[in-house]
Amino acid sequence: MTSTTTPPALDTAAVIDSIADLVSEHYVFPDAARQLADLLRRRSAEGSYRAESAEELAEAVTADLRSVNGDLHLGVKYHEVPVPPEQGAATLTAIRRRFDESLGGVARVELLDGGVAVLELAPLLFPLDWAAQPLAAALSVVAPARALILDLRRVVGGDPNTVAFVCGYLLDGRTHLNTMLSRQGDVAEQYWTPPFVPGARFGGSKPVYVLTSGNTFSGGEELSYDLQQLGRAEVVGETTRGGAHPREGWTVHPHLELSVPIARAVNPVSGTNWEGTGVRPDVPCDADTALDRALALATARLA
Structure with missing residues (x-):
């Protein structure tokens, strides 16, 4: 008898709410954080995230998260293999694999x-x-x-x-x-x-x-x-x-990891950094x- 593993259900509204809360609380730029959280919730209420899979949802949400200021460290990453729920665990597991290889x-x-x-x-x-x-x-x-x-x-x-x-x-x-x-x-x-x-x-x-x-x-x-x-x-x-922004990761679904920049770098010589440029x-x-x-x-x- 063959057993199969059923993928976890994708509760899109709950995932979007979780992402919006985390961005609002942790993103290094508070004004942009509020703007992005409002954008995600509005688009969710409009039914814009009718994704058929977690991977498609990750792509759609990442595009919206980057629509305000183009921060390439801000986004949702899809993991084919389910990832641990602990903060940062998904990234650390993937990085360790690359280190060993x-x-x-x-x-x-x-x-x-x-x-x-x-x-x-x-x-x-x-x-x-x-x-x-x-x-x-x-x-x-x-x-x-x-x-x-x-x-x-x-x-x-x-x-x-x-x-x-x-x-x-x-x-x-x-x-x-x-x-x-x-x-x-x-x-x-x-x-x-x-x-x-x-x-x-x-x-x-x-x-x-x-x-x-x-x-x-x-x-x-x-x-x-x-x-x-x-x-x-x-x-x-x-x-x-x-x-240029250092990031942290949160698991918002067994296959989805949210990346949020939580600080900004300032070079002592230039007084700025390379973000966006x-x-x-x-x-x-x-x-x-x-x-x-x-x-x-x-x-x-x-x-």
Whole structure:
């Protein structure tokens, strides 16, 4: 006798109410939060969310959530496999799977002609308690190089603590990188490079080039932006996607996770961030030619 698992019923109105409440309570911009909550409830009452599946509902609600200010961290994600109800559990489970499949986020370490090292990170700058060991090993390997090309073209997210850890190998001395402001405008957290890093530092004087693409997002953007604003690296490639707000996740249905930005980043140099604009390269070029362009720049500088 064959048994089947019946998917949980999709109570669209209840899901929308839950999403509206969470956005209203937690979204970092209170005025936009109220506007979005009202929009969701109005469209639900009008029958606009007659979705046949949880996946279709996620797409429709995400489009509405992003219709006010285009915040790419704000949305509803569909998970094919049911996700745990605990806050943030769905994201953490998915991230752990990607960590285990990607050598901890270190995609490539290579020494090119002329003593120029390439370190490619992808797909994420994983939580530091997982990623510290593979990152420390990779950054120590490239430390003796004459110049470094840091390839972030495929990085689509990350942890600010991990960004600070990587920057610690590329800067001399403790450096303030970022301040997170809460919904109320208070300082929620500050990020600085660590006073000590395991292994060898590349240091703060040799040339660094950061490669970006139109897919580089969130944590990958922060690492690019921090180094660029400090004048520590030249960014080579394409303008990034433009998502600067740290987020939290809530399970609003066994297959649906709501992502809500709960703070905003303020860079100590620029006084702002890359939200909506992306990180603009110092040397614009197509992403697929960025490595060759950076290598030519490094070779010319070293010569």
